[in-house]
Amino acid sequence: xxxxxxxxxxxxxxxxxxxxREVEHRQTxxxxxxxxxxxxxTHVGCEQGVCGSxxxxxxxxxxxxxxxxxxxxxxxxxxxxxxxxxxxxxHPLQQAFWDKHGLQCGFCTPGILISLVELxxxxxxxxxxxxxxxLSGHLCRCTGYQNIVAAALEAAAQMRGPAP
Amino acid sequence: xxxxxxIYHRANAFDEALHLLxxxxxxxxxxxxxxxxxxxxxxxxxxxxxxxxxxxAELDHIREEGGVISMGAMTRQRTIEFxxxxxAKLPLLALAIRxxxxxxxxxxxxxxxxxxxxxxxxxxxLVTCLYDGVMVVDxxxxxxxxxxxxxxIGFMSTALAAGELLSAVxxxxxxxxxxxxxHEFARRKGDWAVVSVGVLMxxxxxxxxDRVAIALGGIASTPLRRPLAEAQxxxxxxxxDRLDAAAAMVDDIEVLDDANAPAWYRRQLARxxxxxxxxxxxxxxxxxx
Numbered sequence: 016x017x018x019x020x021x022x023x024x025x026x027x028x029x030x031x032x033x034x035x036r037e038v039e040h041r042q043t044x045x046x047x048x049x050x051x052x053x054x055x056x057t058h059v060g061c062e063q064g065v066c067g068s069x070x071x072x073x074x075x076x077x078x079x080x081x082x083x084x085x086x087x088x089x090x091x092x093x094x095x096x097x098x099x100x101x102x103x104x105x106h107p108l109q110q111a112f113w114d115k116h117g118l119q120c121g122f123c124t125p126g127i128l129i130s131l132v133e134l135x136x137x138x139x140x141x142x143x144x145x146x147x148x149x150l151s152g153h154l155c156r157c158t159g160y161q162n163i164v165a166a167a168l169e170a171a172a173q174m175r176g177p178a179p
Numbered sequence: 180x181x182x183x184x185x186i187y188h189r190a191n192a193f194d195e196a197l198h199l200l201x202x203x204x205x206x207x208x209x210x211x212x213x214x215x216x217x218x219x220x221x222x223x224x225x226x227x228x229x230x231x232x233x234x235x236a237e238l239d240h241i242r243e244e245g246g247v248i249s250m251g252a253m254t255r256q257r258t259i260e261f262x263x264x265x266x267a268k269l270p271l272l273a274l275a276i277r278x279x280x281x282x283x284x285x286x287x288x289x290x291x292x293x294x295x296x297x298x299x300x301x302x303x304x305l306v307t308c309l310y311d312g313v314m315v316v317d318x319x320x321x322x323x324x325x326x327x328x329x330x331x332i333g334f335m336s337t338a339l340a341a342g343e344l345l346s347a348v349x350x351x352x353x354x355x356x357x358x359x360x361x362h363e364f365a366r367r368k369g370d371w372a373v374v375s376v377g378v379l380m381x382x383x384x385x386x387x388x389d390r391v392a393i394a395l396g397g398i399a400s401t402p403l404r405r406p407l408a409e410a411q412x413x414x415x416x417x418x419x420d421r422l423d424a425a426a427a428m429v430d431d432i433e434v435l436d437d438a439n440a441p442a443w444y445r446r447q448l449a450r451x452x453x454x455x456x457x458x459x460x461x462x463x464x465x466x467x468x
Contacts, residue, residue, distance in 0.1 A: 020186060040187040040229075043220070062180060063217035070283055076257075077283045082216035084209075086187045087231060130283060151368045152281030 025089040029054065030098030038085040045069040047085035048095060056096035056125050060154075067153035070126035071095050077133045096125035099132065108132060108170040117166035119157030127153045131167050139175050143168065183225040189234065193317075193346070196232050201319045201342040203228045208344060210253060210292035213284045238291070238346055241265060248352060249315075252291025252345045256303075260285060268352040271309065271359040271377055275302045278361075281369045291345045297335050297401065299435065300371040302363070304331065305396035307348060308404060309377040315347040322346075334400035353390075357381045358464030360456030363397070364448050366439070372397040373440045374448040376429075378456040380417070382464045388412045391460075393425075393453060398434050398445050405429045408453070417461035419468065426454035 022037045029052065038047055043062075048054040048071070060066035062081045069080040072094035099106035108131055111117065118124045127150065134141055134149050146167045150160055188203070190196035200206060206228035209215060218224040232238065238253035241262050248268050250259070259265050259276050266273045279285055279293070279302050293303040294314070304327075306312075312327045316339060330338050339345065353359075363375035375396040383389040391412045396402045408428040415421045430449045436442035462468050 021184075023187060041182040041185045043182070043216075046181070062220045064213060064284060067281075067283060073287075076286045078287050079213075079283060081220065082212045082284075082287070084187060084212075084216075084229075084231075086189070087209075087212075087233060089189075149282055152283040 023086045025086060027088045027090070028092045030094060040084070040086060042085045043081050044071070044083040044085050044088050044093075045080035047088070048080060054095050054097050058122055058125055060122065065154070066123065067126040067130070068123050070129045070153070072129055072133060075133075077130050094129070096128055099128060106132070107173045108135065108167070111166040111170035111173060112163070115162050115166040115169055117158065117163045123153055123155045127155070127163060131170070135167075135171055135174060139171060141167070141171055180220055180222055182219045183222055185219070185226060186228045187231065188228060189231045191234050193235055193237055196230060196235060197317060197319045197342075197344060199230045200344055203230065206230050208232055208295070210295070211255065211287040211289040212292070213280060213288035214292060214296040214298065232344070243268070246351070247349045249347050249349050250290055251347050252289065254290045256280070256285035256288045256290065256293070257282070259290065269310070269350055271361055271379060272306050272350070274359070274361045275306050275375075275377065278302050278363055278365070278372065278375070290348060294330070294348065295337055295339065295345055297331055297337055298371065299334060299400055299402070300373070300375065300397035302372065302375060302396065305375055305377055305394055305402040307350065308402040309379060309392050309394035310350040313349040314345055315349065316343050317346045318342045318344065331401040353379050354381055356464065358460035358462065358466075360459030360463070362452040362455045362459075364452060371439075374398050374445050374452055376449065376452040376456045378453070378460040380457070380460040380464045382417070382466060386416060386466065388415050388417055393429065393457070395429060395449055395453070398430070398449050399432050400435070403432065407431070417457075417464075417466040417468065419458070422457040422461065423454060426450050426457060429453045
Protein backbone atom coordinates (compact mmCIF):
# COMPACT_ATOMS: atom_id res chain seq x y z
CA UNK A 16 0.00 0.00 0.00
CA UNK A 17 1.57 3.23 -1.10
CA UNK A 18 0.88 6.05 1.30
CA UNK A 19 2.02 9.62 1.55
CA UNK A 20 0.87 12.42 3.81
CA UNK A 21 -1.66 13.49 1.21
CA UNK A 22 -2.40 10.48 -0.98
CA UNK A 23 -3.10 6.80 -0.54
CA UNK A 24 -3.37 3.98 -3.07
CA UNK A 25 -6.70 2.23 -3.49
CA UNK A 26 -7.78 -0.72 -5.59
CA UNK A 27 -11.51 -0.72 -6.04
CA UNK A 28 -13.90 -2.55 -8.34
CA UNK A 29 -16.61 -0.30 -9.70
CA UNK A 30 -19.40 -1.70 -11.85
CA UNK A 31 -17.25 -4.72 -12.60
CA UNK A 32 -14.15 -2.74 -13.62
CA UNK A 33 -11.02 -2.67 -11.50
CA UNK A 34 -9.39 0.69 -10.80
CA UNK A 35 -5.99 1.34 -9.20
CA ARG A 36 -5.74 4.96 -8.17
CA GLU A 37 -3.99 7.30 -5.77
CA VAL A 38 -6.58 9.28 -3.86
CA GLU A 39 -6.33 12.23 -1.54
CA HIS A 40 -6.79 11.15 2.08
CA ARG A 41 -9.67 13.55 2.58
CA GLN A 42 -11.51 12.75 -0.64
CA THR A 43 -14.98 11.26 -0.24
CA UNK A 44 -16.02 8.25 -2.26
CA UNK A 45 -18.67 10.40 -3.97
CA UNK A 46 -16.10 12.94 -5.15
CA UNK A 47 -13.71 10.18 -6.19
CA UNK A 48 -16.39 8.63 -8.40
CA UNK A 49 -17.33 11.93 -9.96
CA UNK A 50 -14.05 13.78 -10.25
CA UNK A 51 -11.44 11.07 -10.70
CA UNK A 52 -13.46 8.49 -12.63
CA UNK A 53 -16.02 10.79 -14.33
CA UNK A 54 -18.83 8.59 -13.02
CA UNK A 55 -21.10 11.59 -12.57
CA UNK A 56 -24.28 9.56 -12.21
CA THR A 57 -23.67 9.55 -8.47
CA HIS A 58 -25.02 12.94 -7.47
CA VAL A 59 -23.86 15.03 -4.54
CA GLY A 60 -26.56 17.00 -2.79
CA CYS A 61 -26.24 17.74 0.89
CA GLU A 62 -22.86 16.13 1.68
CA GLN A 63 -24.15 15.20 5.13
CA GLY A 64 -25.93 11.93 4.49
CA VAL A 65 -29.46 13.31 4.50
CA CYS A 66 -30.61 13.66 0.88
CA GLY A 67 -29.58 10.22 -0.37
CA SER A 68 -28.60 11.35 -3.90
CA UNK A 69 -25.10 9.85 -3.59
CA UNK A 70 -26.26 6.40 -2.45
CA UNK A 71 -24.22 3.55 -3.96
CA UNK A 72 -23.88 -0.14 -3.19
CA UNK A 73 -20.72 -1.06 -1.28
CA UNK A 74 -20.23 -4.82 -1.43
CA UNK A 75 -23.93 -5.05 -2.27
CA UNK A 76 -25.11 -2.89 0.63
CA UNK A 77 -26.44 0.65 0.21
CA UNK A 78 -24.36 3.46 1.67
CA UNK A 79 -23.96 7.19 1.34
CA UNK A 80 -20.93 7.83 -0.85
CA UNK A 81 -20.56 11.29 0.74
CA UNK A 82 -20.06 9.65 4.16
CA UNK A 83 -17.25 7.34 3.08
CA UNK A 84 -13.73 8.24 2.23
CA UNK A 85 -12.43 6.94 -1.08
CA UNK A 86 -9.59 5.41 0.94
CA UNK A 87 -12.14 3.28 2.78
CA UNK A 88 -13.37 1.78 -0.49
CA UNK A 89 -10.06 -0.03 -0.98
CA UNK A 90 -10.76 -3.66 -1.95
CA UNK A 91 -14.52 -3.06 -2.05
CA UNK A 92 -16.93 -3.69 -4.90
CA UNK A 93 -19.00 -0.61 -5.70
CA UNK A 94 -22.12 -0.41 -7.83
CA UNK A 95 -23.21 3.00 -9.05
CA UNK A 96 -26.20 3.95 -11.19
CA UNK A 97 -23.96 3.53 -14.26
CA UNK A 98 -23.75 -0.16 -13.40
CA UNK A 99 -27.49 -0.84 -13.57
CA UNK A 100 -28.10 -0.87 -17.32
CA UNK A 101 -26.86 -3.96 -19.14
CA UNK A 102 -25.53 -3.76 -22.72
CA UNK A 103 -27.50 -0.61 -23.36
CA UNK A 104 -30.78 -2.02 -22.01
CA UNK A 105 -32.21 -0.21 -19.04
CA HIS A 106 -32.53 -2.12 -15.76
CA PRO A 107 -36.22 -3.07 -15.28
CA LEU A 108 -36.36 -0.53 -12.43
CA GLN A 109 -35.03 2.23 -14.68
CA GLN A 110 -37.55 1.25 -17.36
CA ALA A 111 -40.35 1.34 -14.79
CA PHE A 112 -39.27 4.84 -13.68
CA TRP A 113 -39.49 5.88 -17.33
CA ASP A 114 -42.88 4.24 -17.88
CA LYS A 115 -44.45 5.44 -14.61
CA HIS A 116 -42.94 8.94 -14.70
CA GLY A 117 -40.99 8.23 -11.53
CA LEU A 118 -38.70 11.21 -11.99
CA GLN A 119 -38.87 14.82 -12.98
CA CYS A 120 -35.62 16.73 -12.59
CA GLY A 121 -33.77 13.49 -11.91
CA PHE A 122 -31.33 14.78 -9.32
CA CYS A 123 -32.36 12.35 -6.58
CA THR A 124 -33.03 9.47 -8.99
CA PRO A 125 -29.64 7.71 -9.04
CA GLY A 126 -29.61 7.23 -5.28
CA ILE A 127 -33.23 6.11 -5.21
CA LEU A 128 -32.60 3.57 -7.98
CA ILE A 129 -29.67 2.13 -6.03
CA SER A 130 -31.66 1.80 -2.79
CA LEU A 131 -34.60 0.20 -4.57
CA VAL A 132 -32.33 -2.22 -6.43
CA GLU A 133 -31.03 -3.32 -3.02
CA LEU A 134 -34.62 -3.83 -1.83
CA UNK A 135 -35.67 -5.73 -4.96
CA UNK A 136 -32.65 -8.00 -4.74
CA UNK A 137 -33.62 -8.97 -1.19
CA UNK A 138 -37.37 -9.16 -1.72
CA UNK A 139 -39.02 -9.95 -5.06
CA UNK A 140 -42.43 -8.83 -3.83
CA UNK A 141 -41.96 -5.83 -1.56
CA UNK A 142 -44.99 -4.16 -0.02
CA UNK A 143 -45.74 -0.50 -0.57
CA UNK A 144 -44.83 0.06 3.08
CA UNK A 145 -41.40 -1.51 2.56
CA UNK A 146 -40.83 0.65 -0.51
CA UNK A 147 -41.82 3.79 1.40
CA UNK A 148 -39.54 2.79 4.27
CA UNK A 149 -36.60 2.61 1.85
CA LEU A 150 -37.65 5.90 0.23
CA SER A 151 -37.65 7.59 3.64
CA GLY A 152 -33.88 7.68 3.24
CA HIS A 153 -34.17 9.88 0.15
CA LEU A 154 -35.41 13.37 -0.56
CA CYS A 155 -37.24 14.11 -3.81
CA ARG A 156 -38.54 17.64 -4.32
CA CYS A 157 -40.41 17.04 -7.60
CA THR A 158 -42.46 13.89 -7.70
CA GLY A 159 -44.29 13.66 -4.40
CA TYR A 160 -43.02 10.05 -4.33
CA GLN A 161 -46.30 8.52 -5.60
CA ASN A 162 -44.93 7.68 -9.02
CA ILE A 163 -41.70 6.40 -7.52
CA VAL A 164 -43.69 3.91 -5.43
CA ALA A 165 -45.70 2.94 -8.52
CA ALA A 166 -42.50 2.45 -10.50
CA ALA A 167 -40.97 0.26 -7.79
CA LEU A 168 -44.08 -1.93 -7.63
CA GLU A 169 -44.13 -2.16 -11.44
CA ALA A 170 -40.42 -3.09 -11.55
CA ALA A 171 -40.93 -5.80 -8.94
CA ALA A 172 -43.78 -7.25 -11.02
CA GLN A 173 -41.71 -7.12 -14.21
CA MET A 174 -38.73 -8.76 -12.54
CA ARG A 175 -40.89 -11.57 -11.18
CA GLY A 176 -42.06 -12.26 -14.74
CA PRO A 177 -45.51 -13.36 -15.86
CA ALA A 178 -47.52 -15.34 -13.32
CA PRO A 179 -47.36 -19.08 -14.03
CA UNK B 180 -18.46 21.58 1.92
CA UNK B 181 -15.52 19.21 1.89
CA UNK B 182 -13.32 17.84 4.63
CA UNK B 183 -10.38 19.90 5.79
CA UNK B 184 -7.04 18.24 5.01
CA UNK B 185 -6.60 15.20 7.20
CA ILE B 186 -4.28 12.21 7.37
CA TYR B 187 -6.07 8.87 7.08
CA HIS B 188 -4.80 5.81 8.96
CA ARG B 189 -6.32 2.39 8.49
CA ALA B 190 -6.01 0.09 11.50
CA ASN B 191 -5.88 -3.56 10.50
CA ALA B 192 -5.76 -4.98 14.03
CA PHE B 193 -7.09 -3.96 17.42
CA ASP B 194 -3.62 -3.47 18.96
CA GLU B 195 -2.59 -1.42 15.97
CA ALA B 196 -5.62 0.82 16.49
CA LEU B 197 -4.75 1.32 20.17
CA HIS B 198 -1.13 2.17 19.34
CA LEU B 199 -2.19 4.56 16.58
CA LEU B 200 -4.55 6.26 19.03
CA UNK B 201 -1.91 6.52 21.73
CA UNK B 202 0.83 7.75 19.36
CA UNK B 203 -1.19 10.21 17.28
CA UNK B 204 -2.14 13.55 18.77
CA UNK B 205 -5.26 15.27 17.43
CA UNK B 206 -6.76 12.06 16.07
CA UNK B 207 -10.39 10.99 15.85
CA UNK B 208 -11.66 7.45 15.42
CA UNK B 209 -13.64 6.83 12.23
CA UNK B 210 -16.23 4.10 12.79
CA UNK B 211 -19.34 3.97 10.59
CA UNK B 212 -18.96 7.64 9.75
CA UNK B 213 -22.67 8.44 9.79
CA UNK B 214 -22.20 11.20 12.37
CA UNK B 215 -18.49 12.00 12.13
CA UNK B 216 -18.37 12.29 8.34
CA UNK B 217 -21.12 14.95 8.23
CA UNK B 218 -19.27 16.85 10.96
CA UNK B 219 -16.03 16.60 8.96
CA UNK B 220 -17.76 17.64 5.74
CA UNK B 221 -19.28 20.63 7.53
CA UNK B 222 -15.92 21.30 9.24
CA UNK B 223 -17.58 21.17 12.63
CA UNK B 224 -14.75 18.73 13.33
CA UNK B 225 -11.32 19.05 11.80
CA UNK B 226 -8.86 16.63 13.41
CA UNK B 227 -5.37 16.29 11.95
CA UNK B 228 -5.72 12.51 11.79
CA UNK B 229 -8.45 9.92 11.27
CA UNK B 230 -8.02 6.37 12.51
CA UNK B 231 -10.32 4.04 10.58
CA UNK B 232 -11.40 1.00 12.61
CA UNK B 233 -13.78 -0.47 10.01
CA UNK B 234 -11.50 -3.46 9.37
CA UNK B 235 -11.44 -4.60 13.00
CA ALA B 236 -13.65 -7.66 12.69
CA GLU B 237 -13.12 -8.43 16.40
CA LEU B 238 -15.16 -5.32 17.23
CA ASP B 239 -18.14 -6.56 15.22
CA HIS B 240 -20.00 -9.14 17.29
CA ILE B 241 -23.17 -9.74 19.26
CA ARG B 242 -22.88 -12.59 21.75
CA GLU B 243 -24.13 -13.77 25.10
CA GLU B 244 -21.48 -14.00 27.82
CA GLY B 245 -22.68 -15.28 31.16
CA GLY B 246 -26.18 -13.87 30.82
CA VAL B 247 -24.97 -10.53 29.48
CA ILE B 248 -25.25 -9.44 25.85
CA SER B 249 -21.93 -8.11 24.62
CA MET B 250 -21.92 -6.07 21.44
CA GLY B 251 -18.74 -4.90 19.76
CA ALA B 252 -18.36 -1.19 19.13
CA MET B 253 -18.22 -1.75 15.35
CA THR B 254 -21.47 -3.71 15.28
CA ARG B 255 -23.51 -2.14 12.48
CA GLN B 256 -26.93 -0.83 13.41
CA ARG B 257 -28.32 -2.98 10.60
CA THR B 258 -26.83 -6.07 12.29
CA ILE B 259 -28.53 -5.17 15.57
CA GLU B 260 -31.81 -4.60 13.73
CA PHE B 261 -31.83 -8.16 12.40
CA UNK B 262 -30.12 -9.96 15.29
CA UNK B 263 -32.21 -12.83 16.65
CA UNK B 264 -30.29 -12.64 19.92
CA UNK B 265 -31.19 -8.96 20.31
CA UNK B 266 -34.83 -9.61 19.42
CA ALA B 267 -35.01 -12.40 22.01
CA LYS B 268 -33.01 -10.82 24.84
CA LEU B 269 -33.19 -7.06 24.30
CA PRO B 270 -36.58 -6.51 22.65
CA LEU B 271 -36.61 -2.81 23.50
CA LEU B 272 -33.34 -2.35 21.57
CA ALA B 273 -34.88 -4.20 18.62
CA LEU B 274 -37.79 -1.76 18.76
CA ALA B 275 -35.71 1.40 19.15
CA ILE B 276 -33.10 0.59 16.49
CA ARG B 277 -35.67 1.01 13.73
CA UNK B 278 -35.85 4.70 14.65
CA UNK B 279 -32.10 5.20 14.11
CA UNK B 280 -31.66 7.05 10.83
CA UNK B 281 -32.55 5.17 7.67
CA UNK B 282 -31.76 1.78 6.21
CA UNK B 283 -28.99 3.33 4.14
CA UNK B 284 -27.33 4.87 7.21
CA UNK B 285 -27.96 1.90 9.52
CA UNK B 286 -26.06 -0.23 7.00
CA UNK B 287 -22.85 1.55 8.00
CA UNK B 288 -23.67 3.31 11.27
CA UNK B 289 -22.34 1.54 14.34
CA UNK B 290 -23.29 1.08 17.98
CA UNK B 291 -19.98 2.44 19.26
CA UNK B 292 -19.96 5.36 16.86
CA UNK B 293 -23.37 6.50 18.05
CA UNK B 294 -22.40 6.17 21.71
CA UNK B 295 -19.14 8.08 21.27
CA UNK B 296 -20.85 10.82 19.29
CA UNK B 297 -23.43 10.90 22.10
CA UNK B 298 -26.03 13.10 20.50
CA UNK B 299 -28.61 13.82 23.23
CA UNK B 300 -31.36 12.50 20.96
CA UNK B 301 -29.58 9.29 19.90
CA UNK B 302 -31.75 6.23 20.46
CA UNK B 303 -28.79 3.93 21.11
CA UNK B 304 -27.57 6.16 23.95
CA LEU B 305 -31.07 6.14 25.43
CA VAL B 306 -31.25 2.34 25.28
CA THR B 307 -27.79 1.96 26.82
CA CYS B 308 -28.80 4.32 29.63
CA LEU B 309 -32.06 2.44 30.19
CA TYR B 310 -30.29 -0.93 30.53
CA ASP B 311 -27.52 0.51 32.76
CA GLY B 312 -25.07 -0.52 30.06
CA VAL B 313 -21.41 -1.07 30.75
CA MET B 314 -18.88 0.30 28.31
CA VAL B 315 -15.63 -1.58 27.76
CA VAL B 316 -12.87 0.97 27.14
CA ASP B 317 -9.38 -0.01 26.03
CA UNK B 318 -6.05 1.67 25.62
CA UNK B 319 -2.55 0.31 25.19
CA UNK B 320 -1.92 -2.09 28.06
CA UNK B 321 -5.11 -1.29 29.96
CA UNK B 322 -8.83 -2.04 29.83
CA UNK B 323 -11.56 -0.59 32.03
CA UNK B 324 -15.33 -0.75 32.35
CA UNK B 325 -17.42 2.40 32.66
CA UNK B 326 -21.13 2.56 33.40
CA UNK B 327 -23.23 4.60 30.98
CA UNK B 328 -23.99 7.15 33.70
CA UNK B 329 -20.25 7.77 34.11
CA UNK B 330 -19.58 7.55 30.37
CA UNK B 331 -22.07 10.24 29.34
CA ILE B 332 -20.51 13.25 31.07
CA GLY B 333 -22.27 16.00 29.14
CA PHE B 334 -23.58 17.32 25.84
CA MET B 335 -21.92 15.16 23.16
CA SER B 336 -19.10 14.49 25.61
CA THR B 337 -17.88 11.11 26.85
CA ALA B 338 -15.52 10.00 29.58
CA LEU B 339 -13.10 8.61 26.99
CA ALA B 340 -9.60 9.89 27.73
CA ALA B 341 -6.88 10.49 25.16
CA GLY B 342 -5.75 7.21 23.65
CA GLU B 343 -8.86 5.31 24.72
CA LEU B 344 -11.15 3.36 22.41
CA LEU B 345 -14.65 2.13 23.15
CA SER B 346 -14.46 -1.53 22.19
CA ALA B 347 -17.71 -3.10 23.41
CA VAL B 348 -20.98 -2.45 25.20
CA UNK B 349 -22.56 -4.88 27.65
CA UNK B 350 -26.28 -4.86 28.30
CA UNK B 351 -27.91 -7.14 30.87
CA UNK B 352 -31.26 -8.49 29.65
CA UNK B 353 -34.32 -8.23 31.86
CA UNK B 354 -36.26 -11.40 32.81
CA UNK B 355 -38.05 -12.99 29.87
CA UNK B 356 -41.49 -11.95 31.18
CA UNK B 357 -40.63 -8.24 31.36
CA UNK B 358 -42.63 -5.60 29.56
CA UNK B 359 -41.12 -2.79 27.51
CA UNK B 360 -42.18 0.31 25.68
CA UNK B 361 -40.43 2.75 23.37
CA HIS B 362 -41.93 5.90 21.92
CA GLU B 363 -40.40 8.85 20.17
CA PHE B 364 -41.53 11.92 18.36
CA ALA B 365 -39.51 13.15 15.39
CA ARG B 366 -40.44 15.69 12.74
CA ARG B 367 -39.84 13.17 9.96
CA LYS B 368 -39.14 9.45 9.92
CA GLY B 369 -35.48 8.86 10.62
CA ASP B 370 -34.85 12.33 12.03
CA TRP B 371 -33.35 12.88 15.44
CA ALA B 372 -35.97 12.43 18.12
CA VAL B 373 -37.33 15.63 19.60
CA VAL B 374 -38.05 13.44 22.64
CA SER B 375 -37.77 9.67 23.04
CA VAL B 376 -38.74 7.47 25.97
CA GLY B 377 -37.88 3.90 26.90
CA VAL B 378 -39.47 1.86 29.70
CA LEU B 379 -38.71 -1.60 31.11
CA MET B 380 -40.99 -3.20 33.71
CA UNK B 381 -41.58 -6.44 35.58
CA UNK B 382 -44.54 -7.41 37.76
CA UNK B 383 -44.47 -9.71 40.80
CA UNK B 384 -46.84 -12.63 41.32
CA UNK B 385 -49.45 -10.27 42.77
CA UNK B 386 -49.33 -8.09 39.66
CA UNK B 387 -47.48 -5.22 41.37
CA UNK B 388 -44.54 -3.47 39.76
CA ASP B 389 -41.38 -4.91 41.32
CA ARG B 390 -38.85 -3.39 38.96
CA VAL B 391 -39.07 -0.50 36.52
CA ALA B 392 -36.68 1.66 34.50
CA ILE B 393 -37.61 4.86 32.70
CA ALA B 394 -35.17 6.79 30.49
CA LEU B 395 -35.66 9.90 28.39
CA GLY B 396 -33.68 11.01 25.35
CA GLY B 397 -33.61 14.28 23.42
CA ILE B 398 -34.78 16.29 26.40
CA ALA B 399 -31.54 17.08 28.23
CA SER B 400 -27.85 17.21 27.33
CA THR B 401 -27.53 13.45 27.85
CA PRO B 402 -30.06 10.63 28.09
CA LEU B 403 -31.38 10.40 31.65
CA ARG B 404 -33.00 7.85 33.92
CA ARG B 405 -35.92 9.21 35.96
CA PRO B 406 -35.42 7.64 39.42
CA LEU B 407 -38.20 9.58 41.19
CA ALA B 408 -40.82 8.43 38.73
CA GLU B 409 -39.44 4.88 38.93
CA ALA B 410 -39.66 4.96 42.76
CA GLN B 411 -43.23 6.22 42.54
CA UNK B 412 -44.19 3.09 40.62
CA UNK B 413 -42.40 0.45 42.70
CA UNK B 414 -44.92 -1.71 44.53
CA UNK B 415 -47.84 -0.13 42.69
CA UNK B 416 -50.50 -1.96 40.75
CA UNK B 417 -50.13 -0.62 37.19
CA UNK B 418 -53.43 1.20 36.79
CA UNK B 419 -53.72 4.09 34.34
CA ASP B 420 -53.94 6.74 37.06
CA ARG B 421 -50.72 5.51 38.69
CA LEU B 422 -48.94 5.45 35.35
CA ASP B 423 -50.25 8.96 34.62
CA ALA B 424 -48.98 10.21 37.96
CA ALA B 425 -45.52 8.79 37.32
CA ALA B 426 -45.44 10.17 33.77
CA ALA B 427 -46.28 13.63 35.15
CA MET B 428 -43.08 13.53 37.21
CA VAL B 429 -40.51 12.93 34.48
CA ASP B 430 -39.89 16.49 33.33
CA ASP B 431 -38.43 17.90 36.55
CA ILE B 432 -35.14 18.62 34.81
CA GLU B 433 -33.44 21.35 32.87
CA VAL B 434 -34.91 20.79 29.41
CA LEU B 435 -33.24 21.55 26.07
CA ASP B 436 -34.70 24.61 24.38
CA ASP B 437 -33.54 24.99 20.79
CA ALA B 438 -34.60 25.55 17.20
CA ASN B 439 -36.12 22.06 16.99
CA ALA B 440 -38.51 22.51 19.88
CA PRO B 441 -39.07 24.87 22.82
CA ALA B 442 -38.63 23.48 26.33
CA TRP B 443 -42.36 23.55 27.17
CA TYR B 444 -43.08 21.41 24.13
CA ARG B 445 -40.41 18.88 25.06
CA ARG B 446 -41.85 18.70 28.59
CA GLN B 447 -45.29 17.99 27.19
CA LEU B 448 -43.90 15.32 24.83
CA ALA B 449 -41.92 13.75 27.67
CA ARG B 450 -45.03 13.29 29.80
CA UNK B 451 -47.20 12.01 26.94
CA UNK B 452 -44.60 9.64 25.50
CA UNK B 453 -43.68 8.32 28.95
CA UNK B 454 -47.32 7.53 29.63
CA UNK B 455 -47.58 5.63 26.34
CA UNK B 456 -44.35 3.73 26.98
CA UNK B 457 -45.47 2.86 30.53
CA UNK B 458 -48.81 1.56 29.25
CA UNK B 459 -47.07 -0.56 26.58
CA UNK B 460 -44.62 -1.95 29.14
CA UNK B 461 -47.31 -2.71 31.70
CA UNK B 462 -49.46 -4.50 29.13
CA UNK B 463 -46.54 -6.58 27.87
CA UNK B 464 -45.63 -7.43 31.45
CA UNK B 465 -49.13 -8.81 31.86
CA UNK B 466 -51.08 -5.99 33.51
CA UNK B 467 -54.80 -6.09 32.59
CA UNK B 468 -54.96 -2.57 31.11
